[in-house]
Amino acid sequence: MQCTIDTLDLNRSYETRHAVVGDAKLTLQALSEELSRRGAPKKNAALVDEIRAAKQEFLAKFRPWLDSNETPINPYRVLGDLMKVLDPKNSFVTADSGNTRDQTSTVYEAQIPRGFLGWGNVSTLGFSLAGAVAAKLAYPNRQCVHVTGDAGVCYMMGNFEAVARYGIGITTLHINNGGYSGYGPGFWGAGHDPYTWKVSDHGNACMANMAKAVGFHSEDVDKPSEIVPALKRALDENARGRPAFVEFLCSHHPVHGGWVRSA
Numbered sequence: 209m210q211c212t213i214d215t216l217d218l219n220r221s222y223e224t225r226h227a228v229v230g231d232a233k234l235t236l237q238a239l240s241e242e243l244s245r246r247g248a249p250k251k252n253a254a255l256v257d258e259i260r261a262a263k264q265e266f267l268a269k270f271r272p273w274l275d276s277n278e279t280p281i282n283p284y285r286v287l288g289d290l291m292k293v294l295d296p297k298n299s300f301v302t303a304d305s306g307n308t309r310d311q312t313s314t315v316y317e318a319q320i321p322r323g324f325l326g327w328g329n330v331s332t333l334g335f336s337l338a339g340a341v342a343a344k345l346a347y348p349n350r351q352c353v354h355v356t357g358d359a360g361v362c363y364m365m366g367n368f369e370a371v372a373r374y375g376i377g378i379t380t381l382h383i384n385n386g387g388y389s390g391y392g393p394g395f396w397g398a399g400h401d402p403y404t405w406k407v408s409d410h411g412n413a414c415m416a417n418m419a420k421a422v423g424f425h426s427e428d429v430d431k432p433s434e435i436v437p438a439l440k441r442a443l444d445e446n447a448r449g450r451p452a453f454v455e456f457l458c459s460h461h462p463v464h465g466g467w468v469r470s471a
């Protein structure tokens with residue numbers, strides 16, 4: 209069953225068995241009213257428990273990584289610690305294309321409307337910075353964070369200076385996993401080895417230094433125990449109107465939720 213405001217999206221990626229064309233909020237309100245009219249119980253406690261248990265079961269797979277003490281840092285550990293530090297009722301999170309999107313959308317739980325900007329399959333790399341800036345302008349009192357990767361940072365590099373100049377207090381989390389997603393040797397078949405599969409060593413190319421040079425508060429973090437303190441310092445700087453950039457030296461860990469169905 210698919211509810212969408214735009215008929216062009218029906219049957220687009222998957223066959224739509226039942227189409228409901230309308231605004232999601234109005235459609236859900238109408239559905240709820242109709243169910244009440246038919247005498248549906250207000251809350252089905254057994255169903256709520258079933259959903260809660262299924263969520264826990266799903267998260268159990270990711271829990272060891274969210275709590276991992278590995279070095280290089282497991283990217284999920286950054287997300288696990290981010291969830292400990294952010295105010296879930298007064299924040300905004302988005303992520304860029306690549307593993308950062310796949311992993312953030314797998315484990316991050318938004319608790320307020322417009323608390324998370326998620327994507328479908330493909331988004332334009334670099335957009336997460338604009339997403340966080342837009343969120344900060346719309347909700348100046350919220351903590352606004354975006355998670356991005358090595359390619360993502362390079363795509364948005366030209367725009368950091370303006371964020372610092374305008375004093376827009378957002379935080380960039382750079383997951384440095386040493387390469388561009390799964391674009392490894394043989395990505396498009398034998399012999400096709402994208403130049404981007406491996407990025408410069410952190411000793412030669414420190415993106416945290418790049419951000420610092422244009423006015424960001426900036427740090428690089430290579431120990432799991434340093435993640436929470438670095439995030440807190442970044443958010444404190446944001447509250448004073450200064451953007452922050454935190455680079456995490458992470459492992460390449462291309463595992464995420466099975467939200468992409470097989471065709």
Ligand SMILES: Cc1ncc(C[n+]2csc(CCOP(=O)(O)OP(=O)(O)O)c2C)c(N)n1
Nearest residue numbers: 305306307308332333357358359360388389
């Ligand atoms: C403008 C643009 N170019 C290319 C792509 C295709 N693409 C998707 S993810 C990706 C690599 C992402 O690498 P990185 O930012 O390092 O994130 P990682 O997956 O390594 O965490 C590329 C090239 C895209 N989505 N947008």
Ligand SMILES: [Mg+2]
Nearest residue numbers: 357358387388
């Ligand atoms: Mg990467």
